[in-house]
Amino acid sequence: MATRSTALEEHPSAQPPGSGRSEERSLLTGSEIVCRALEDEGVETVFGYPGGAVIPLYDALPKAGFHHVLVRFEQWAALAAEGYARATGKPGVCLVTSGPGATNLVTGLADAMLDSIPIIAITGQVIQPLIGRDAFQEVDITGITLPVTKHNYLVNRIEDLAPTIREAFHIATTGRPGPVLIDIPKTLFLQKHPYTPAQTVHRRGYQPTSVPNIRQVRLAANAIATARRPLVMAGHGIMLSGATDLFRQFVEKTGIPVAHTLLGLGSFPESHPLGLGLMGMHGHKHVNDALDECDLLLNIGARFDDRATGQVSGFAPNAFVVHVDVDPAEIGKNVHTDVPVVGDAAEVLRLLIPEVEQEHRDDWLAWIDSRRDRALDEALEERPAWPEPYTIIKAIAEATDGEAVVTTDVGQHQMWAAQHYGFDHPDRWITSGGLGTMGFGLPSAIGAKIGRPDREVWAIIGDGGFQMSCNELATAVQENLDINIAVINNGYLGMVRQWQDLFHAKNYSEVKIGAPDFEKLAEAYGITGITVRTDAEIRPAIDRARAIRGPVLIDFVIEPEANVWPIVPPGAANSGMLHQQRYEG
Amino acid sequence: MKNRHTLSVLVEDHPGVLNRVVSLLRRRSFNIDSITVGHSEQPGVSRMTIVVLGRDQEVEQAGKQLYKLMEVLKVTDVTPLNCIAHELALIKVAAKSQTRSEILQIAQIYNARVVDASPTTLLIEATGPEEQVDGLLNMLKAFGIRELVRTGPVAMMRGTSTVGVKEGPRPDRELAVAGNGTVAISN
Numbered sequence: 001m002a003t004r005s006t007a008l009e010e011h012p013s014a015q016p017p018g019s020g021r022s023e024e025r026s027l028l029t030g031s032e033i034v035c036r037a038l039e040d041e042g043v044e045t046v047f048g049y050p051g052g053a054v055i056p057l058y059d060a061l062p063k064a065g066f067h068h069v070l071v072r073f074e075q076w077a078a079l080a081a082e083g084y085a086r087a088t089g090k091p092g093v094c095l096v097t098s099g100p101g102a103t104n105l106v107t108g109l110a111d112a113m114l115d116s117i118p119i120i121a122i123t124g125q126v127i128q129p130l131i132g133r134d135a136f137q138e139v140d141i142t143g144i145t146l147p148v149t150k151h152n153y154l155v156n157r158i159e160d161l162a163p164t165i166r167e168a169f170h171i172a173t174t175g176r177p178g179p180v181l182i183d184i185p186k187t188l189f190l191q192k193h194p195y196t197p198a199q200t201v202h203r204r205g206y207q208p209t210s211v212p213n214i215r216q217v218r219l220a221a222n223a224i225a226t227a228r229r230p231l232v233m234a235g236h237g238i239m240l241s242g243a244t245d246l247f248r249q250f251v252e253k254t255g256i257p258v259a260h261t262l263l264g265l266g267s268f269p270e271s272h273p274l275g276l277g278l279m280g281m282h283g284h285k286h287v288n289d290a291l292d293e294c295d296l297l298l299n300i301g302a303r304f305d306d307r308a309t310g311q312v313s314g315f316a317p318n319a320f321v322v323h324v325d326v327d328p329a330e331i332g333k334n335v336h337t338d339v340p341v342v343g344d345a346a347e348v349l350r351l352l353i354p355e356v357e358q359e360h361r362d363d364w365l366a367w368i369d370s371r372r373d374r375a376l377d378e379a380l381e382e383r384p385a386w387p388e389p390y391t392i393i394k395a396i397a398e399a400t401d402g403e404a405v406v407t408t409d410v411g412q413h414q415m416w417a418a419q420h421y422g423f424d425h426p427d428r429w430i431t432s433g434g435l436g437t438m439g440f441g442l443p444s445a446i447g448a449k450i451g452r453p454d455r456e457v458w459a460i461i462g463d464g465g466f467q468m469s470c471n472e473l474a475t476a477v478q479e480n481l482d483i484n485i486a487v488i489n490n491g492y493l494g495m496v497r498q499w500q501d502l503f504h505a506k507n508y509s510e511v512k513i514g515a516p517d518f519e520k521l522a523e524a525y526g527i528t529g530i531t532v533r534t535d536a537e538i539r540p541a542i543d544r545a546r547a548i549r550g551p552v553l554i555d556f557v558i559e560p561e562a563n564v565w566p567i568v569p570p571g572a573a574n575s576g577m578l579h580q581q582r583y584e585g
Numbered sequence: 586m587k588n589r590h591t592l593s594v595l596v597e598d599h600p601g602v603l604n605r606v607v608s609l610l611r612r613r614s615f616n617i618d619s620i621t622v623g624h625s626e627q628p629g630v631s632r633m634t635i636v637v638l639g640r641d642q643e644v645e646q647a648g649k650q651l652y653k654l655m656e657v658l659k660v661t662d663v664t665p666l667n668c669i670a671h672e673l674a675l676i677k678v679a680a681k682s683q684t685r686s687e688i689l690q691i692a693q694i695y696n697a698r699v700v701d702a703s704p705t706t707l708l709i710e711a712t713g714p715e716e717q718v719d720g721l722l723n724m725l726k727a728f729g730i731r732e733l734v735r736t737g738p739v740a741m742m743r744g745t746s747t748v749g750v751k752e753g754p755r756p757d758r759e760l761a762v763a764g765n766g767t768v769a770i771s772n
């Protein structure tokens with residue numbers, strides 16, 4: 001090879017371009033083109049699982065410039081890609097075979113779609129002559145995933161491969177981010193074509209708005225100038241936009257307190273006097289009270305999800321509403337909006353900050369503070385003997401200085417973590433908000449750790465959800481990932497049990513869930529397992545886990561019927577939230 | 586209040602685009618009254634005319650959702666605009682020798698043409714506003730309608746205005762609000 005290329009350079013006229021051997025040399029297989037295109041997008045890691053339709057692509061992987069992580073179930077490949085994306089801000093990539101491999105991705109794509117996470121899914125498809133004939137492992141994955149992807153493609157020609165991949169990354173990461181799927185028939189992996197690095201993307205039908213209309217920004221500024229009890233509803237969009245620094249400037253200048261949506265946690269420090277923490281169904285009492293009382297609600301990058309708003313007619317009933325969102329379809333979709341501002345949060349804040357006055361709002365802040373529920377803090381003083389969920393979360397927060405990346409599964413433990421970890425930084429809180437996908441905790445922690453090996457990663461998981469994806473322990477071991485897994489073990493599908501407790505007369509139907517001995521399970525995977533049964537063991541177990549390199553599992557056995565407080569009953573307004581009557585000690 | 590809305594939708598002429606549009610409207614619980622697709626004056630661009638039933642605000646939301654499809658170039662709710670909306674109907678009506686001339690007269694009143702005949706039927710082609718076709722059908726009912734096919738309307742604005750897309754950034758300002766500005770869109 002080497003001699004031949006030297007000969008060519010010395011005698012460029014010996015072989016005109018496009019003729020014979022030189023063309024042969026510049027041709028890549030479809031598989032190699034996929035790898036090259038991914039490399040050109042800066043992809044470092046791909047989460048995947050092989051199978052018939054992608055065997056030719058896997059043939060090219062050993063030479064590819066990125067690392068392939070072999071998961072144990074395709075759904076977790078999608079969620080690992082999400083964890084990677086949420087921790088790094090870069091798109092995550094997953095790769096699976098046709099048929100069952102592809103359908104196993106669907107939940108992961110829906111999760112990414114609802115939470116606006118940029119992931120790229122590559123699926124193999126049966127060879128072209130067999131498409132449409134119910135061939136072995138053929139499914140219409142572009143048809144199936146139409147409503148759960150931002151866009152999807154079935155690539156028909158090898159010359160379209162590289163440009164399609166380029167366009168897919170562009171679409172996934174710009175405007176309102178989201179998942180994009182590329183379905184590639186096996187035929188194309190085997191064909192050959194020259195690789196031209198793809199050019200900049202231009203699509204007539206895709207021109208997301210990023211710079212807002214200055215008139216709308218001024219209307220927002222006017223509303224702020226005249227408001228007496230303004231409140232910011234801080235959403236995920238602030239972090240998707242990379243606008244946390246600008247947002248902090250804005251909040252500190254205007255003195256407006258910040259209520260966080262579940263996915264907005266981390267957009268503004270909770271430890272800051274103006275950072276209030278979680279709003280909505282399981283929001284803190286003073287935050288939901290502030291929503292009730294505010295005369296201006298400035299939503300930045302949140303989509304007014306029903307878990308955040310409660311019954312819409314009772315949501316922020318006295319407020320003039322300003323809504324900043326990059327997606328025009330979110331404006332007025334759920335909540336009536338007085339001043340829409342369509343644009344990227346960072347661009348909007350850049351224009352808005354000079355338009356607003358420096359202010360202090362001591363009376364308003366004092367009022368909000370007076371609405372805090374002190375009962376919980378008091379209760380926590382007299383710590384019960386068994387591990388109490390709030391105590392566990394607070395102990396992890398203390399041990400990690402609030403600096404860890406925390407992933408969760410879905411359920412009570414998720415809400416306890418959201419309420420009590422105290423998020424001060426973006427990209428540290430990784431949770432499934434919109435779809436509430438059980439099984440999310442472990443694979444997303446794997447993706448997050450691979451994306452940010454420099455960060456400490458804690459996965460806080462319920463005993464139910466852990467049993468959905470604990471097979472990924474093998475992946476964590478194979479990749480030798482230093483992650484800490486805290487199973488909050490109540491022996492129940494706790495969140496469902498809580499609803500049955502409160503809203504279905506304690507009829508505990510199918511929520512008691514058995515489990516293996518998690519400590520032994522950990523050992524079976526060759527990792528350290530620790531069981532914690534008393535309050536006194538909490539912190540030592542956490543410290544031990546942190547000291548061990550590689551995956552560690554702590555099984556926190558908690559009071560089986562502990563509930564998440566407060567809670568807004570389904571269908572009620574946030575003002576109708578239920579509080580803990582007395583400490584269940 | 587729910588109203589019938591006529592949307593003119595310009596889309597890139599790609600495989601699967603009709604499926605994307607229809608699937609999106611179904612997912613958002615829209616009832617499609619009629620839908621027509623065909624070429625537009627621009628190569629590579631198809632034009633759909635979609636008639637849906639919905640509240641003004643819902644239809645506006647549908648328009649904004651449609652804009653999320655990569656293939657959708659322009660959505661205009663032409664309902665309140667000064668436009669021509671015509672459909673085509675083919676009607677096979679029973680005709681005996683005694684009734685044939687009466688049917689022909691009725692067809693004439695409605696500017697419809699007879700395009701085929703048999704000893705027992707007449708095939709009538711009618712074009713015009715939906716109400717006009719409804720009127721014709723109403724008159725023909727008594728004779729016995731054997732078969733009917735209607736296209737649903739296609740629509741175009743009167744005068745010099747067009748719904749065409751210009752090259753360049755998508756005019757997000759015009760976000761489907763033509764006519765029902767319930768929520769002002771800022772860009």
Ligand SMILES: Cc1cc2nc3c(=O)[nH]c(=O)nc-3n(C[C@H](O)[C@H](O)[C@H](O)COP(=O)(O)OP(=O)(O)OC[C@H]3O[C@@H](n4cnc5c(N)ncnc54)[C@H](O)[C@@H]3O)c2cc1C
Nearest residue numbers: 235236237241262280281282301302303326345433434436
């Ligand atoms: C068990 C459970 C309980 C829950 N309880 C609660 C609760 O108590 N409170 C709560 O709030 N949520 C709760 N949720 C989560 C809830 O379902 C939603 O996921 C969450 O409220 C959505 O937050 P968000 O709107 O900030 O984020 P997203 O849903 O991610 O929305 C982000 C918004 O930002 C916009 N955006 C994206 N990029 C940009 C940009 N560059 N600039 C500007 N805007 C942009 C998007 O268009 C979108 O409108 C719960 C979920 C579960 C599973």
Ligand SMILES: Cc1ncc(C[n+]2csc(CCOP(=O)(O)OP(=O)(O)O)c2C)c(N)n1
Nearest residue numbers: 411412413436438462463464465493494495
């Ligand atoms: C895939 C999936 N199936 C079902 C649910 C419904 N669900 C929500 S929370 C929950 C209970 C979770 O139990 P566990 O993992 O033990 O967490 P806990 O609530 O006990 O902390 C269930 C079943 C879901 N969110 N996702």
Ligand SMILES: [Mg+2]
Nearest residue numbers: 462463492494
């Ligand atoms: Mg549980």
